[in-house]
Amino acid sequence: MGQSHMDTQKNLKKIGIIDCNNFYVSCERLFNPESIGRPTVVLSNNDGCVIARSQEAKDLGIKMGEPFFKSREFMDQHRFCVYSSNYNLYGDMSDRVMKVISEFGNDIEVYSIDEAFVDFSNIPQDELNDTLLLIKEEVKRKVGIPVSIGVGPNKTLAKLTSYLAKKSPSHNGVCSYWDIKNFRELCYNIDVDEVWGIGRKWAKKLKNIGVESVGQFINTHEYTVKKLMNINGLKTQLELRGFYCHPIQKKLKPKKNIASTRSFGKDVSGLNQLGEAMYTYIKNGVKKLSQNKLLANKATIFVTGNYHKGDKYHFSKVIKLQKPTRDADLIWSQIAQQYGKLCEKAEKYKKCGIIFNELTPDTIVQTSMFSEDVILVRVPVNQTQDWEMRQEYITQKYTTSWDEIPKVFV
Amino acid sequence: MLRHQNPIEINSTTTGFASPAETYVDKRLDLNELIVKDIYTTFYFKYSGPEVFGVKQGDTLVIDRNEEPKTGDLVVLTDKTFFKLREYEEQKNLWGKVTWILKKT
Numbered sequence: 001m002g003q004s005h006m007d008t009q010k011n012l013k014k015i016g017i018i019d020c021n022n023f024y025v026s027c028e029r030l031f032n033p034e035s036i037g038r039p040t041v042v043l044s045n046n047d048g049c050v051i052a053r054s055q056e057a058k059d060l061g062i063k064m065g066e067p068f069f070k071s072r073e074f075m076d077q078h079r080f081c082v083y084s085s086n087y088n089l090y091g092d093m094s095d096r097v098m099k100v101i102s103e104f105g106n107d108i109e110v111y112s113i114d115e116a117f118v119d120f121s122n123i124p125q126d127e128l129n130d131t132l133l134l135i136k137e138e139v140k141r142k143v144g145i146p147v148s149i150g151v152g153p154n155k156t157l158a159k160l161t162s163y164l165a166k167k168s169p170s171h172n173g174v175c176s177y178w179d180i181k182n183f184r185e186l187c188y189n190i191d192v193d194e195v196w197g198i199g200r201k202w203a204k205k206l207k208n209i210g211v212e213s214v215g216q217f218i219n220t221h222e223y224t225v226k227k228l229m230n231i232n233g234l235k236t237q238l239e240l241r242g243f244y245c246h247p248i249q250k251k252l253k254p255k256k257n258i259a260s261t262r263s264f265g266k267d268v269s270g271l272n273q274l275g276e277a278m279y280t281y282i283k284n285g286v287k288k289l290s291q292n293k294l295l296a297n298k299a300t301i302f303v304t305g306n307y308h309k310g311d312k313y314h315f316s317k318v319i320k321l322q323k324p325t326r327d328a329d330l331i332w333s334q335i336a337q338q339y340g341k342l343c344e345k346a347e348k349y350k351k352c353g354i355i356f357n358e359l360t361p362d363t364i365v366q367t368s369m370f371s372e373d374v375i376l377v378r379v380p381v382n383q384t385q386d387w388e389m390r391q392e393y394i395t396q397k398y399t400t401s402w403d404e405i406p407k408v409f410v
Numbered sequence: 411m412l413r414h415q416n417p418i419e420i421n422s423t424t425t426g427f428a429s430p431a432e433t434y435v436d437k438r439l440d441l442n443e444l445i446v447k448d449i450y451t452t453f454y455f456k457y458s459g460p461e462v463f464g465v466k467q468g469d470t471l472v473i474d475r476n477e478e479p480k481t482g483d484l485v486v487l488t489d490k491t492f493f494k495l496r497e498y499e500e501q502k503n504l505w506g507k508v509t510w511i512l513k514k515t
Contacts, residue, residue, distance in 0.1 A: 033493070408493040409494050
């Protein structure tokens with residue numbers, strides 16, 4: 001490191017974390033007004049468990065990750081609105097939110113589908129709160145999604161500020177680090193694993209040496225922190241002390257792997273159906289390769305049993321592709337035989353998938369002189385599709401399909 | 411998505427007569443430029459019901475949430491469980507202003 005911004009520019013930066021409130025629920029509510037005011041949840045792929053909750057649902061005690069079948073009856077009794085996850089909708093809405101936000105800051109780093117770090121250093125300190133409120137209103141008005149904003153001198157403190165703001169609802173969804181009076185004292189009441197960048201593993205190590213709160217962590221000797229964690233742990237500590245170590249990353253890092261995998265709606269057996277499923281996932285994966293302008297050099301294929309039913313098996317195989325490609329039929333032809341062998345190992349499976357590894361940009365075309373022609377294997381025909389994901393409560397592609405735009409009545 | 415195709419470049423060094431339109435190569439008209447002011451705030455709805463305000467069953471409505479409606483403007487409102495088409499009166503339950511009505515002849 002040794003860069004000047006690590007040690008000299010204390011408190012000069014203004015870094016914001018913007019996150020969409022209960023994002024998936026907010027997306028559903030925008031197009032399904034019947035869910036406004038009612039407890040609402042969104043389920044994971046295959047309707048397995050709860051992955052987003054409205055405030056009403058949280059207040060009724062529904063937990064994140066709760067299996068749907070366990071709380072189904074309770075939800076019926078309390079007139080819940082339940083939705084399967086609709087990633088076409090969430091992806092598009094996320095893109096719109098990020099675009100509106102990016103107009104206000106210097107730089108934006110889209111951190112996840114519903115979160116972004118923004119460099120607000122361009123905004124004068126005395127205008128900060130008004131500007132943040134304006135951003136919040138603008139996103140709501142233009143795109144219809146409610147957001148919360150936390151701002152601090154760096155990413156770690158922005159995150160912690162945002163965490164504190166959520167704990168005390170008086171902040172109107174907008175909170176600045178510099179407005180929190182007794183910040184250092186508050187830190188002694190916050191569990192150390194609430195800090196951005198401190199995962200469960202590190203939190204456990206810290207607790208082993210008696211460091212339980214954020215306040216204690218801030219005051220731990222740097223040497224101990226570096227030894228116990230690593231340079232990133234040290235950076236986290238420095239950021240909590242007010243230094244700026246994690247710059248906004250404008251560009252997405254190039255993808256290392258692309259995975260296309262899903263659970264089936266029910267257990268699947270037989271090569272026909274398993275083949276169909278795999279071929280569909282290859283086609284999905286190829287689409288992602290194409291969107292990222294990449295070719296795959298290797299593919300990892302796998303099949304997995306139903307863990308919940310005690311079928312704890314997972315078979316996989318890495319296959320070197322003859323040349324970098326994103327041609328679904330060529331890929332299928334090269335994996336079909338090996339895949340067949342994997343599928344024979346057990347009676348039934350719950351999940352299969354393909355991960356493309358060693359990706360190269362499609363601008364670099366390497367033609368190997370010795371590459372043999374691939375013998376094409378007949379692709380599995382779509383007959384039944386009854387292995388498809390369970391998505392009983394999915395809503396429409398309101399913003400990405402002309403056939404599914406919302407209806408307005410008189 | 412807005413997608414503008416750039417006009418083909420005319421190369422004046424090729425043999426033959428230069429096209430008399432050479433200096434007049436503009437970008438071809440694109441309906442998106444007329445109708446969509448901001449792709450990030452634009453949404454589409456389909457109207458279903460008897461003809462009102464000149465809107466017929468099956469017409470596609472373009473909604474720009476960035477546009478502020480004035481009294482009498484056509485707007486989409488939320489009404490408990492569904493969306494309804496109305497002339498704008500007050501801020502309450504406003505979803506967005508209708509900026510264009512698209513009809514097929």
